[in-house]
Amino acid sequence: MSPLSSADTDAEATEAVETPEVDEAREAVVALFREELGDAVLDHHIRPGDDLWIRVERAAWRQAGFVLRDRARCKAFGFLSAIDWLPSPYGLGEDSPTDAPPEPDTEIVTGYAGGDTRFQVFARATSHSAKLGVTLKTDIPDDDLTLDTWLSVYAGVDWHERELREMFGITAIGHGHLAPLYLPGEFEGHPLRKDFPLLARHVKAWPGIVDVEPMPAEAGGADEEASE
Amino acid sequence: MTAISDRQMLAYANAQAADGRVNLEFETQDGMTLNLGPQHPATHGTLRVVVKLDGEQVVAAEPVMGYMHRGYEKLTEVRNYPQVTTLVNRIDWLGSFANEVPFILAAEKLMEIEAPPRAQWIRTVLFEMSRIANISLFAGDMSLHIGALTAAFYAFRDREFVLNQIEAVTGGRFHPNFDRIGGLKDDLPKGWIADTKAAMARIRDYCDEMDQLVTGNEIFEARTRGVGVIPADIALQYGLTGANLRASGVDWDLRRDQPVGLAWDQADWQVWTHPDGDSFARFWVRLQEIRESTKIVDQLLDGLPSGPVMAKVPRIIKVPEGEAWVATENPLGEMGYYVVSKGGLGPFRTKIRTPSFNNISVVPWVCRGVYVPDVITILASLYFILGDIDR
Numbered sequence: 079m080s081p082l083s084s085a086d087t088d089a090e091a092t093e094a095v096e097t098p099e100v101d102e103a104r105e106a107v108v109a110l111f112r113e114e115l116g117d118a119v120l121d122h123h124i125r126p127g128d129d130l131w132i133r134v135e136r137a138a139w140r141q142a143g144f145v146l147r148d149r150a151r152c153k154a155f156g157f158l159s160a161i162d163w164l165p166s167p168y169g170l171g172e173d174s175p176t177d178a179p180p181e182p183d184t185e186i187v188t189g190y191a192g193g194d195t196r197f198q199v200f201a202r203a204t205s206h207s208a209k210l211g212v213t214l215k216t217d218i219p220d221d222d223l224t225l226d227t228w229l230s231v232y233a234g235v236d237w238h239e240r241e242l243r244e245m246f247g248i249t250a251i252g253h254g255h256l257a258p259l260y261l262p263g264e265f266e267g268h269p270l271r272k273d274f275p276l277l278a279r280h281v282k283a284w285p286g287i288v289d290v291e292p293m294p295a296e297a298g299g300a301d302e303e304a305s306e
Numbered sequence: 307m308t309a310i311s312d313r314q315m316l317a318y319a320n321a322q323a324a325d326g327r328v329n330l331e332f333e334t335q336d337g338m339t340l341n342l343g344p345q346h347p348a349t350h351g352t353l354r355v356v357v358k359l360d361g362e363q364v365v366a367a368e369p370v371m372g373y374m375h376r377g378y379e380k381l382t383e384v385r386n387y388p389q390v391t392t393l394v395n396r397i398d399w400l401g402s403f404a405n406e407v408p409f410i411l412a413a414e415k416l417m418e419i420e421a422p423p424r425a426q427w428i429r430t431v432l433f434e435m436s437r438i439a440n441i442s443l444f445a446g447d448m449s450l451h452i453g454a455l456t457a458a459f460y461a462f463r464d465r466e467f468v469l470n471q472i473e474a475v476t477g478g479r480f481h482p483n484f485d486r487i488g489g490l491k492d493d494l495p496k497g498w499i500a501d502t503k504a505a506m507a508r509i510r511d512y513c514d515e516m517d518q519l520v521t522g523n524e525i526f527e528a529r530t531r532g533v534g535v536i537p538a539d540i541a542l543q544y545g546l547t548g549a550n551l552r553a554s555g556v557d558w559d560l561r562r563d564q565p566v567g568l569a570w571d572q573a574d575w576q577v578w579t580h581p582d583g584d585s586f587a588r589f590w591v592r593l594q595e596i597r598e599s600t601k602i603v604d605q606l607l608d609g610l611p612s613g614p615v616m617a618k619v620p621r622i623i624k625v626p627e628g629e630a631w632v633a634t635e636n637p638l639g640e641m642g643y644y645v646v647s648k649g650g651l652g653p654f655r656t657k658i659r660t661p662s663f664n665n666i667s668v669v670p671w672v673c674r675g676v677y678v679p680d681v682i683t684i685l686a687s688l689y690f691i692l693g694d695i696d697r
Contacts, residue, residue: 128415129631154558155545156633157659161646166383189629189646202631202644202659206558213631213644234544237667245379260372260696269380276384 101126103208107150108132114145123190133191133215136225142214143201143231152203152212155232158239160199160218160246163188164272195219197248201228201235218248227252245270337365342681353692355669357681364681367673369666374696382656387413387487387623390653394643395481397660398694401440401637403432403472406485409656411566412632412645413487416625420567425489425615430569431606432472432484433634434599435502438509439468440637441549441592441599444689448589449520451686452529457519464512467505474498487623489616499607506600513597521590530586534672534684537583544671545664548639549595550688552579553587560635568634573605585687592689624651638662638694662694 101124108122111132118138123131134142146152163186186196195217204211218225227250228235237259239250244258247268258265267274337360352373358365378397382390394409395402407429414420421429446461469479474495476482484491520526536546541554551558559577561570578594580587625647633642639661646655665688672688673681 131629153539153542154547154551155543155664156640156642157545157644157657157664159644159657161655165648187648189627200644200657206556206563209563211564211631232543232545233540233671234546234664234667237663258372260375262372269377272383276380 099126101130103210104130107208107210107212110149111142111145114149115142118142121191129213130210131191131213131215133193133217136216136218139199139216140226140228140231142216143228146203146212146214147231150205150212151207152205154204154206155234156202156204156211158199158201158228158235158242160197160242160248160270161189162197162246162270162272163193164196166272191215193217197223197246199225199242199248201238203232223247224249224251226250229253244268247271337361340678353666353690353695355673355681355685357673357678359678362677364673364676364678367670367681369669371666371692371695374692376693376697378697379656379658382653382658384652386651387625387653390656391485392481392483394658395483396693397658397697398440398636398638398641398662398691399480400443400691401436402478402480403476403482403484404436404440404634404636405641406483407433407568408566408632408634408636408641409643409645410485410487411634412630412643413623413625415630415632416628416645416647417487417619417623418626419488419617419619421489421617422614423569423611424493424613425617426567427569427572427606427610428475428490428494428615429485431502431603432475432482433568434602434606435468435472437599437637438596438603439465439472441596442468442509442512444592445516445520445589445596448683448686448689449516449526451682452526454520454523454526457516460512460515460519464508467508471498471502471505474501486616486619488619489614493615499610502607503604506603509596509600513593516593521593527586529679529683530589530687531582531584533585533680534676534687535582535584536668536672540668540671541583544668546639546668547661547664548635548637549591550588550639550665552577553591554583555579555581560633560640564633566632566634569606570602572609573602575602575605585683588687588689622651624649625653633659636661638689638691639665658697660694660697662690662692663697666690666695 104124107130108124111119115134115138118135120133120135122133165185188198193215197218197220198215199218200213200215202211202213216225225248227239229252239253240256240259242248242250243256244261245268249256337358340357340359342355342357354370356368356370378393381393385393390409391406394405397405442465443461446458449457472482473479475498476484536550536554538554538556541551541556546554557577557579562577565571575598578591578598580591627647627649629644629646631642631644633640640659641661642659644657644659645653648654669685669688672684676684
């Protein structure tokens with residue numbers, strides 16, 4: 079380590095202190111979760127005055143649900159779904175079918191409140207009294223795509239967990255009736271996973287490819303490059 | 307006579323066996339199975355409700371959807387941000403403009419830009435007009451399911467005035483695709499404000515007409531009062547939102563309680579609730595909501611600020627890395643987009659939280675023990691759009 083780099087970090091630290099925006103209501107919710115769940119709260123992220131994310135361990139998922147409903151008083155259930163953090167191997171699907179496919183990027187970069195695995199389940203509920211919403215997240219390891227059901231927490235999670243099973247292949251243990259919601263029973267695969275191709279794009283190339291004209295600024299830039 | 311092959315014989319036997327299975331299901335000890343839909347008029351599209359009956363009483367009701375599943379969440383992953391509004395327009399097709407707004411707001415939140423005030427006001431006006439177009443049809447539709455055909459004609463007639471005004475601004479009656487990141491595509495046309503105020507007056511007349519025709523009607527009250535009661539805690543657990551929640555006595559409206567930058571706080575209006583939680587309450591709350599919406603539109607048009615309708619945005623829209631959740635009080639309830647961006651041209655993942663999905667998930671709970679005709683009024687009063695369930 080050079081002295082320069084430590085000076086840099088110091089500067090960053092003081093900058094962070096200088097921004098006094100502290101969201102007390104949301105900090106209090108995080109404190110509640112830490113009090114109830116201890117180390118099972120892995121990380122959190124607050125956008126002051128706007129939103130709150132908390133990531134908990136998968137083993138504490140249901141307990142976190144009860145804390146969310148009863149302690150944080152988020153009685154109004156919003157939704158439950160998942161994110162597949164694997165970058166899509168197919169890109170935007172707008173590449174010319176004759177060109178070589180783009181080099182697939184396999185590095186998994188997760189969002190707010192971090193994450194360790196490819197699949198992340200997230201759910202949201204709102205507290206009407208405090209007028210704030212909380213997004214809970216939990217990581218689902220690849221070799222065991224399961225988590226506890228939230229049916230005993232919010233009855234309305236029923237269809238959301240069916241959708242989760244259908245679209246991501248993540249099973250809510252204890253749900254009991256995870257029949258597909260949208261697709262026919264014989265459908266194979268989990269469409270919202272990133273490695274599930276959007277077949278329409280493969281059958282017929284994106285028509286936008288042919289009629290995209292370069293933006294004026296871009297065209298100018300290209301000319302300059304050409305003249306050079 | 308041509309010989310029948312083994313294959314044909316087998317197919318015939320299988321078909322017979324399938325018929326047998328259906329009959330068996332129809333005549334079990336537990337009663338009979340009735341399919342409402344997928345083409346039933348009460349389903350406004352193609353929802354099927356499988357109802358198990360004991361006599362005329364419902365033992366279990368299970369909605370079956372997916373007939374309208376278009377996979378918008380997957381499609382947004384191969385679109386860039388400006389293209390997504392074209393898709394989400396088609397989620398709730400009766401109040402399309404309102405679908406665009408939360409998505410655009412989520413993108414704006416991630417980009418940390420804000421539309422100029424005039425754009426925010428016009429957005430609010432168009433948002434409320436979508437609500438009027440959507441809910442005025444509901445009032446007619448609900449009466450239709452109870453047997454009052456006239457009200458439905460009135461609804462279609464008067465909704466047209468609002469749609470004409472939306473068309474005059476956006477060029478589209480149903481799919482405006484008018485909202486842009488950073489503002490709006492265009493300003494209002496000349497003479498539009500006066501015409502819109504006239505249309506709002508018409509809608510208020512329409513509400514009065516509906517009140518006279520339907521609200522106090524003896525048959526209507528008999529069919530809806532005390533039918534399909536949803537208590538507040540059940541409504542919250544199932545994630546019911548919008549008028550369905552307010553009809554259960556929960557005083558919660560995102561327009562007032564979690565404002566997202568639009569101009570609702572600039573107008574004087576009221577959130578209506580009803581303590582009963584039955585089909586009648588849901589109808590009544592919605593009718594009041596249209597009245598409030600016309601008030602909002604009138605007031606905002608009076609005080610419309612001048613200025614540009616578009617903020618400065620780059621020509622090629624790249625949204626910085628981050629996650630954003632924006633929900634607004636759409637005609638059907640809370641509609642929200644959870645947008646995950648990785649800094650690209652298009653969203654990495656979009657979770658579309660539609661109100662009807664949650665609103666209809668309460669059907670198995672609320673239909674248990676009611677009679678067959680009440681299933682229709684309950685479905686009508688919960689009010690859903692198929693595209694809004696299936697996405």
